Every structure is written in C-alpha cells, then in structure tokens.
Amino acid sequence: MRKNDGDMEIAIEVPQPRLRAVPSEPAPPDDSVTDAELLARVGEHDREAFEMLYGRYIRPVFGLALRRLGDRGHAEDAVQEAFAAIWRSASTYRPERGAAGGWLYTVARNAIVDRLRRNGPAYDAELPELISHDPGPAQHAEDSDTAWRVHRALEELQPREREVIELAYWSGMSQSEVAEYLHLPLGTVKTRTRSGLAHLAAALEGELR
Amino acid sequence: MNRKPTLDELIGADTTGAERQRLQHVHELLLEAGPPPELSPELEAGPKLNMTMGKKRRGVVKQRAMALLAAAIVVFMIFVGGYVAHTPGGKSSGPRPVLAQALHGTKLAPNAEGTLEVWNASSGNWPMTLTAADLPKLPPRTYYEVYLVRHGRPWGSCGQFRVTSSNSQGVVRATLTAPYSLKKGDSWVVTRPGPSGMEPGPVVLRPAPATA
Numbered sequence: 001m002r003k004n005d006g007d008m009e010i011a012i013e014v015p016q017p018r019l020r021a022v023p024s025e026p027a028p029p030d031d032s033v034t035d036a037e038l039l040a041r042v043g044e045h046d047r048e049a050f051e052m053l054y055g056r057y058i059r060p061v062f063g064l065a066l067r068r069l070g071d072r073g074h075a076e077d078a079v080q081e082a083f084a085a086i087w088r089s090a091s092t093y094r095p096e097r098g099a100a101g102g103w104l105y106t107v108a109r110n111a112i113v114d115r116l117r118r119n120g121p122a123y124d125a126e127l128p129e130l131i132s133h134d135p136g137p138a139q140h141a142e143d144s145d146t147a148w149r150v151h152r153a154l155e156e157l158q159p160r161e162r163e164v165i166e167l168a169y170w171s172g173m174s175q176s177e178v179a180e181y182l183h184l185p186l187g188t189v190k191t192r193t194r195s196g197l198a199h200l201a202a203a204l205e206g207e208l209r
Numbered sequence: 210m211n212r213k214p215t216l217d218e219l220i221g222a223d224t225t226g227a228e229r230q231r232l233q234h235v236h237e238l239l240l241e242a243g244p245p246p247e248l249s250p251e252l253e254a255g256p257k258l259n260m261t262m263g264k265k266r267r268g269v270v271k272q273r274a275m276a277l278l279a280a281a282i283v284v285f286m287i288f289v290g291g292y293v294a295h296t297p298g299g300k301s302s303g304p305r306p307v308l309a310q311a312l313h314g315t316k317l318a319p320n321a322e323g324t325l326e327v328w329n330a331s332s333g334n335w336p337m338t339l340t341a342a343d344l345p346k347l348p349p350r351t352y353y354e355v356y357l358v359r360h361g362r363p364w365g366s367c368g369q370f371r372v373t374s375s376n377s378q379g380v381v382r383a384t385l386t387a388p389y390s391l392k393k394g395d396s397w398v399v400t401r402p403g404p405s406g407m408e409p410g411p412v413v414l415r416p417a418p419a420t421a
Contacts (some may be wrong), residue, residue: 045261047261050256050260050261051255051256054255054256055255058248058252058253059245059246059248060245062246062248062252063245063246066246072249076249076251076252079252080257080259080260083256083260084259084260084261087260087261146238146241146242147241147242147243149238149242150238150239150241150242151242151245154245165239166244166245168214168219169213169214169239169240169244170243170244172212174214174218175214175218175219190219190220190221193219193220194219194220194224194232197219197220197232197235197236198231198232200235200239201231201232201234201235204235204238205231
C-alpha cells in the first residue's frame with residue numbers, strides 16, 4: 001500500500017527476543033567426549049579441554065552466579081573465580097565418587113559463595129528491614145540446581161533445536177509467531193520443538209554424565 | 210513476559226503414555242529453570258588466560274615462602290653463631306669475622322640468599338665461611354665457585370662447593386680460603402661453572418647493595 005504524505009507513521013515497539021546466533025550450517029555439539037573425560041584432561045592442564053568445558057558450562061555457572069549474587073559485575077567476577085577453581089582442582093575429581101556435572105556444580109557454587117562472603121558487608125547494608133516472603137535457602141538451592149541442570153542440558157542440543165525451544169519458552173511468542181519470525185513452516189517448528197524436548201529429556205535423564 | 214506455553218500447544222495431543230510424561234517433566238523443568246543468562250561479550254569470548262594461572266601463582270607463592278624460610282634460617286644461624294662466639298660465658302668463644310658480606314641471588318637464582326664471613330688471616334690465608342640458601346643443585350661433578358672481585362672483575366678463586374639434596378632446607382655452609390692480600394673495596398661473588406670449568410661462569414650470588 002502506498003503511503004500518503006498525510007499518513008501518520010506509528011512506531012510499534014515489538015520486543016525482539018535476544019538469541020544466540022545460529023550458524024547456517026549448524027555443527028552438532030561435540031558430545032562424543034564426556035564431561036568426566038574433559039575434566040580428566042583439564043586435570044593434566046589441557047587448555048583445549050578447558051575451553052570445551054567452559055563452552056558447556058559457562059551459562060550454567062553464570063546463571064548460578066547471577067541468581068546468588070544478583071549483580072552482573074559480581075557474577076562475572078565469580079565466574080572467573082569459579083573456572084579458575086575448576087582449572088586448579090580438576091585433578092582431584094574422581095569419577096567413581098559421582099558425576100562430573102555434580103562436581104562442577106559444587107566447585108562453582110563454592111567459588112560463588114566465597115565471593116558472596118567477600119561482598120557480605122555491602123550486601124548486608126542493603127537488606128531491607130522487612131520480613132521476606134522470598135523462598136528460603138532450601139528452595140533457592142533446589143531452584144539453582146534445576147536451572148543448572150536444564151541450562152547445561154540445553155548446551156547439548158543442536159543449535160536449531162535450542163533456538164526454537166528458547167523462543168517457545170522465553171520469548172513470549174506462540175508457535176505460529178516463532179514460525180513467522182524464523183521464516184519456517186509451522187510444521188518444521190513443531191518438529192524441532194518436539195525433538196528438542198525429547199533430546200533434553202534424554203540429557204536430563206543421563207544426569208549430565 | 211508472562212505468557213507460558215502449554216505442552217499441548219508445543220507438541221499437540223497425539224503423544225500419550227510414558228513418552229508424554231517424559232516430555233511433560235522436561236516442559237515443567239524448562240518453565241521452572243527460566244531462560245539461560247545472556248553472556249557479556251567477554252564471557253562469550255571464552256576462558257581468559259588468568260583462569261589458568263592460579264596453579265602457577267600458587268607454586269610461586271610456595272617457592273617464595275620456602276626461600277623466605279631458608280633465608281630466615283641463614284640469618285638465625287649467623288645470629289646464633291655470633292652470639293655464642295661473643296658471649297663471655299659461651300662454650301665456643303672464637304674469633305670475630307673481620308668482614309661479613311650479604312649476598313643476593315641474581316636472575317639465575319632469584320630466591321637465593323647468602324652471607325660470606327671473612328675471618329682473621331692465618332699465615333697469609335683468610336678463612337671464609339659461606340652460608341647460602343636456595344641455590345639450585347648443579348649437575349654431577351660440577352661445582353659453584355666463590356670469586357674475589359676486585360675493580361669490578363673476578364680477581365681470584367677462593368674455592369668451590371656443591372649443593373646436595375641433603376642440605377637442610379636448601380641451606381649450604383662451606384669453609385673456603387682467600388689466599389690473597391685483601392684490599393679495601395674487595396667483594397665476592399658466587400658463580401656457576403664456566404664452559405671449560407677453568408674460568409668463572411654466570412654469577413648466581415652477588416653482593417647486596419648494603420654490605421655489613
């Protein structure tokens with residue numbers, strides 16, 4: 001439709017979902033190496049293995065730090081400390097004592113708690129003098145654990161599957177809107193969503209090896 | 210964002226039974242977990258080098274602590290030796306050193322410390338006691354050498370010594386001799402062996418800025 005000179009232009013602000021770039025030829029995540037194998041290599045100071053482990057765990061670690069610290073700057077510092085701790089202590093990991101994901105969660109959480117303690121006085125000063133109705137520490141810990149596992153499992157997905165899952169759950173768009181946004185047939189979006197959920201279920205059942 | 214998707218909307222109502230239960234569980238976990246955080250470009254770029262420096266730094270700290278401990282032992286030994294020697298009631302009262310020179314490690318042995326004491330001459334020879342800490346052990350059949358330095362150049366050898374793994378806390382104590390007429394301004398260095406073993410090699414201990 002041609003626009004008349006007298007027409008008023010109306011700007012509608014549509015919130016655009018923030019997503020990670022999806023490569024045109026998505027490379028499957030290298031899941032041939034388990035987290036435990038990567039940790040063993042990191043224990044021998046293998047930098048390539050450390051980078052792979054970082055790629056798998058940066059979002060869970062950062063998410064955990066953000067939830068505990070509530071400040072991006074402090075959380076980024078805590079991430080540095082958490083990965084430095086992983087590098088230093090990877091050689092102490094013993095696969096027979098438990099899954100690598102659980103070990104990484106413990107090391108990261110300890111580094112974040114250390115940061116929280118160091119920030120203590122400043123944080124205490126900002127506490128409101130009101131009775132909090134927020135979830136207690138136990139509930140926080142459970143939420144953190146769930147988010148950690150889910151965000152780690154998301155890293156296992158093909159980028160195309162991860163993209164539709166993230167849009168479906170956290171962009172506020174319907175499946176039809178997702179299809180329009182990605183210029184894909186609705187059936188393709190549904191197929192990818194379904195296979196993505198199935199792969200997530202498998203990853204979560206495997207408890208992160 | 211308040212809108213939450215339903216599982217029916219995402220996968221339809223066709224899937225039933227155990228498979229649906231599996232997907233329902235994942236669906237609930239995704240809703241509970243919330244979105245993964247957005248990474249800053251710095252975090253997205255990958256691990257930083259300083260994340261992998263911790264162990265080395267810790268090693269250096271440990272090494273420095275050991276060097277400080279060894280240096281403290283050297284100072285203690287010198288102090289106790291001097292105290293015993295100069296205490297009237299001391300069992301082993303002996304001659305006082307006429308000169309004591311503090312030595313510091315060079316780049317080849319940055320943590321090394323030492324002291325050289327020169328005693329009263331006897332028949333033209335000056336007995337010397339070298340106490341050094343944290344000098345690296347040398348290959349077999351090679352020795353450190355103490356040189357008298359005059360006018361800024363090695364002037365004459367005062368003897369050799371070695372460091373073994375049995376030296377307590379890395380501290381070595383050696384008795385040496387300067388068979389020369391000493392002059393004002395003379396000092397000493399400790400060197401590694403030179404290429405032919407006949408000339409001074411690289412200096413590992415040299416006089417500290419302020420000598421006693």
